[in-house]
Structure formats: C-alpha cells, structure tokens
Amino acid sequence: MPPPRPWLTYALIAANLICFAISVAAGLSPINPDGRRLLEVGGNLGALTLEGEPWRLVTAAFLHAGVAHLAMNMLALFDGGRQIEAIYGRAGLGAIYASAGLVGGLASALRGAAVSVGASGAIFGLFGAFAGFLLRHRDRLDPLAVRAAGRGLLMLLGFNLVLGVSLPGIDMMAHLGGAIGGALAGWAIERAPRGWSLARRSIVVAAAAVAVVGAAVLVAPTPRADVPVVVAEFFEVDAQAAARLSELLSDERMPIAARVEALEREVGEPYRAARRQLEDGALDERWSRLRRVARAREQALTDVIAGVRANDRDRISAAVDAWGASVDLP
Numbered sequence: 001m002p003p004p005r006p007w008l009t010y011a012l013i014a015a016n017l018i019c020f021a022i023s024v025a026a027g028l029s030p031i032n033p034d035g036r037r038l039l040e041v042g043g044n045l046g047a048l049t050l051e052g053e054p055w056r057l058v059t060a061a062f063l064h065a066g067v068a069h070l071a072m073n074m075l076a077l078f079d080g081g082r083q084i085e086a087i088y089g090r091a092g093l094g095a096i097y098a099s100a101g102l103v104g105g106l107a108s109a110l111r112g113a114a115v116s117v118g119a120s121g122a123i124f125g126l127f128g129a130f131a132g133f134l135l136r137h138r139d140r141l142d143p144l145a146v147r148a149a150g151r152g153l154l155m156l157l158g159f160n161l162v163l164g165v166s167l168p169g170i171d172m173m174a175h176l177g178g179a180i181g182g183a184l185a186g187w188a189i190e191r192a193p194r195g196w197s198l199a200r201r202s203i204v205v206a207a208a209a210v211a212v213v214g215a216a217v218l219v220a221p222t223p224r225a226d227v228p229v230v231v232a233e234f235f236e237v238d239a240q241a242a243a244r245l246s247e248l249l250s251d252e253r254m255p256i257a258a259r260v261e262a263l264e265r266e267v268g269e270p271y272r273a274a275r276r277q278l279e280d281g282a283l284d285e286r287w288s289r290l291r292r293v294a295r296a297r298e299q300a301l302t303d304v305i306a307g308v309r310a311n312d313r314d315r316i317s318a319a320v321d322a323w324g325a326s327v328d329l330p
Contacts, residue, residue, distance in 0.1 A: 009081030019062040046109040057105035063117035080126035091202035099209035100125015100182035107177025121174040125182020237274035296326035
C-alpha cells in the first residue's frame with residue numbers, strides 16, 4: 001500500500017509561493033527586495049516584533065528576500081516536509097513547522113536590528129525533528145538508512161554554515177532557534193500520553209509552543225532599541241554592497257558592459273536608495289558621521305563604476321581605497 005500523499009507539505013509550499021506572488025504584486029522586487037519594503041509587508045525586526053507587533057513572527061515566515069531565497073527554502077521544505085509528514089502525520093508536521101517557525105522567529109528578533117524574513121527557521125525545525133527522531137530510534141532502524149540520513153543532515157548543516165559565514169543577510173539565529181524548536185516539538189509529541197491520538201498530541205504541543213513564545217515576547221528586552229530602523233537597514237545594505245562589489249571586481253572574465261550593468265543594478269542602485277533613506281530618516285546628530293561615510297562611499301561606488309566602464313585600473317583602485325578609507329572620516 002503506497003504511503004499517503006504529503007498534502008500538508010504541498011499546502012505549505014503553495015502558501016509560501018502565493019505569499020511571494022502577493023508580495024511581488026505589491027511592489028517588492030522578485031530578485032533583491034528592499035529591506036524597508038520587506039518590513040512594511042510584515043518582516044521580522046526585534047525593535048517592532050518585541051514592542052507590540054508579535055504577528056510579525058508569523059508573517060515573516062511566509063515572506064522571502066527574492067526568488068533565489070524562495071527556491072532554496074522550498075526545495076528544502078519539499079524534502080524535509082515529506083519526511084516529517086510520513087513520520088508524524090499531517091498534524092505532527094503542522095505542530096513542528098509552527099513551533100519551529102515561532103521559536104526561530106523569536107531567536108531572530110532577539111538577535112538584533114536586521115530585518116528577517118523566510119521559512120528557514122521552520123524548515124530547520126523539520127530537520128531538527130528528523131535528527132531527534134533518528135537519535136531516539138536508531139536502535140530500531142536500519143543502520144545503513146540512519147547513516148545515510150545522518151550524512152544528509154550533516155551536509156545540509158555544513159552547507160548552511162558556509163552560507164552563514166560567507167553571505168550577508170543569512171540569519172543563523174533563526175536557523176538555530178528553529179532547529180531547537182523543531183527538535184523539542186518532535187520530542188514532545190512522542191512523549192505526550194500514549195492514550196492521546198497523534199492529532200491531539202500535536203495540537204497540545206503547538207498550543208504550548210504558542211504560549212511559551214507569546215510569554216517570551218512579553219518579557220523579552222527589545223534589542224538595540226536605540227538603533228533606528230533606517231540605520232539598521234543601511235548597515236545591511238552596506239554589508240551586501242561590499243560583498244557584491246568584491247565579487248564583481250574579482251570576476252575579470254565578465255565583459256565590461258555586463259560588469260558595469262551588474263554594478264549599477266546590484267550595488268549602485270540599492271546603495272543610493274539606502275543612502276537617500278538615511279538622509280530622509282530624520283536622524284539626530286549622533287548619526288551625522290554615518291551620513292558622511294555613506295555619502296563618501298556612494299561617491300566611491302560612482303568612481304568604481306566609471307573606472308570599470310573606462311577599463312581604468314588605477315581609477316578603480318583609487319575608488320576602492322576611498323571606499324575603505326571612508327570609515328576613518330571624522
């Protein structure tokens with residue numbers, strides 16, 4: 001008899017795809033959406049989530065920062081969701097996914113000021129629950145299957161650790177919190193009274209997760225409340241710009257015209273928009289130096305792009321030096 005179809009896994013993927021389509025229809029870029037716009041449509045930011053807007057823990061889990069982010073998460077959900085739905089049923093998958101998503105979102109909110117979106121916390125919870133299941137039942141399972149599954153989990157963990165240390169904007173705290181939340185939810189479902197149905201156990205575990213996270217939101221301190229949202233967003237864009245600038249300048253195989261176009265679209269335009277938001281953000285004098293640094297770096301970017309367009313290595317080098325020296329401005 002074939003196993004039942006993982007309908008809840010399919011439904012969760014569909015929900016994420018629909019939410020992405022709605023966000024794009026609302027004006028978000030499908031490639032590299034602006035952090036401020038993500039925040040406006042429900043992104044998770046500790047300074048807001050922990051100060052009266054806890055609903056962001058839910059909405060942020062169905063938003064994604066571009067089609068690549070969405071595709072990576074949906075592939076992982078397709079794999080992990082089917083495994084968990086086969087083990088714990090639809091109710092169990094729902095409880096683990098919800099619990100992990102909430103705990104991962106809370107961990108992200110507690111981390112600091114960066115805007116966080118994505119289903120990663122919930123998805124890591126599925127793999128956390130699966131890892132816990134393998135550990136608890138390893139004596140009853142085929143050793144070869146356990147080792148193969150363990151290798152897959154280690155590969156996933158290693159891949160995401162590499163992403164976390166090499167790319168800006170990857171929220172490792174959401175991943176870690178989600179994995180812990182999912183592992184605990186899976187354990188709790190199995191430890192609940194055996195006289196209860198699987199659905200009842202799953203509902204109780206999900207309700208407990210909501211209660212615990214809700215209580216934590218009420219008592220948790222707001223992280224970096226003295227950092228305005230516009231400043232936090234600028235720091236995020238600045239880090240992304242520096243990383244992408246380095247990548248494009250080091251790729252000498254790319255034709256000059258294509259490199260200029262990529263620099264303008266992927267670095268120059270987002271940076272100018274972030275710098276303008278910084279100027280328009282009604283910031284007090286504490287941030288005047290940051291505004292000067294932002295203006296200097298915007299000019300350095302303009303010079304870099306002009307140097308690449310003219311294939312002038314000296315001008316590019318001088319502009320890159322100016323970018324780095326901007327941090328020493330008084």
